[in-house]
Amino acid sequence: MNTKKGVILAFLIALGIVFQLIESFFPIVMVVPGYKIGIANIVSLFALYAYSPKDMVIVTTGRIFLASLLQGTLFSIAFLLSVSGGLLSMFAMILAYRSKIFSIYGVSVLGACFHNVGQVLAITYIYQQYFMQLFLPILLALSIVSGLCIALLTRQILLRMKGKLGLWKTSI
Amino acid sequence: MRKADKILIVSIMIACLVLIIPIMQNAPVSKEAVVQVKNKEVLRFSLLENANYAVDGTLGKVSIEVKDGAVRVKQENSPHHYCSKQGFVDSVNTPIVCLPNETVVRIEGQEDGEDVQIQ
Numbered sequence: 001m002n003t004k005k006g007v008i009l010a011f012l013i014a015l016g017i018v019f020q021l022i023e024s025f026f027p028i029v030m031v032v033p034g035y036k037i038g039i040a041n042i043v044s045l046f047a048l049y050a051y052s053p054k055d056m057v058i059v060t061t062g063r064i065f066l067a068s069l070l071q072g073t074l075f076s077i078a079f080l081l082s083v084s085g086g087l088l089s090m091f092a093m094i095l096a097y098r099s100k101i102f103s104i105y106g107v108s109v110l111g112a113c114f115h116n117v118g119q120v121l122a123i124t125y126i127y128q129q130y131f132m133q134l135f136l137p138i139l140l141a142l143s144i145v146s147g148l149c150i151a152l153l154t155r156q157i158l159l160r161m162k163g164k165l166g167l168w169k170t171s172i
Numbered sequence: 173m174r175k176a177d178k179i180l181i182v183s184i185m186i187a188c189l190v191l192i193i194p195i196m197q198n199a200p201v202s203k204e205a206v207v208q209v210k211n212k213e214v215l216r217f218s219l220l221e222n223a224n225y226a227v228d229g230t231l232g233k234v235s236i237e238v239k240d241g242a243v244r245v246k247q248e249n250s251p252h253h254y255c256s257k258q259g260f261v262d263s264v265n266t267p268i269v270c271l272p273n274e275t276v277v278r279i280e281g282q283e284d285g286e287d288v289q290i291q
Contacts (some may be wrong), residue, residue, distance in 0.1 A: 079288060092245035101174075102174065102176050102177055102178045102180065103173060103174045103176075103177055105173050105174075105177045106174070106176055106180045106181075109177070109180060109184065110180065113184055134195055136191060137187075137188040137189070137191040137192040137195070138188075140184060140187065140188045140191070141184075141185065141188045144181055144184055144185070150179075
């Protein structure tokens, strides 16, 4: 990792933190509790496609830890939900990216779905209750929408940034 | 958007629909009544269909009637007939007790609200 890349990754983490904080100020009040579009995922997806899965892990974990530190929710239940969803979603996204079957849309939708699955698993483990599982189908259906939105935005960013950060090998 | 992406999205949608089916089916809770004689379960029946049942109590036959999701003791042999005077019961919280016959009719299922409100 050279200095330029390190600085860019740090900027990506900072951008992700800002996205996450701004999103937490404007909760989309809907029928389903806990639903967010997850704009901060743009940063992770960008790091995955512009650099490599390793860099996405750095950016995502850094963002989750630092954003919850700034929000004051470090090691609280909200933080545990964020971590469990984030880890599972990273895992799914890396697998989908490595398989080279899916384009950026499929990778993003899979990540969004597994984020919800991870959160529901964490909630069932923490509260030992099954009420959140009732929301899982609705959350999954909504995650398709948010995943497609994030993929669309990230694709546009990647196309506009092409040639400025060095070329990436995989097709979008 | 490749073909694999479309297949993935459609399969997630199907998974949502499949997951929602068991939730929909679990919504109506079927109630069951249990009849105990001398602390032993002798009869268990659903409250969804109207029917008549009879069990052997200590002093003779206890006939039980199910009607419109409620249960009552129709006829029995006891000094005061408390349990048949109690009439129809449809709550989980109120059992029908016939002490001379050592018979208890109890509805099983999810508790529906509080049984008594004290103000």
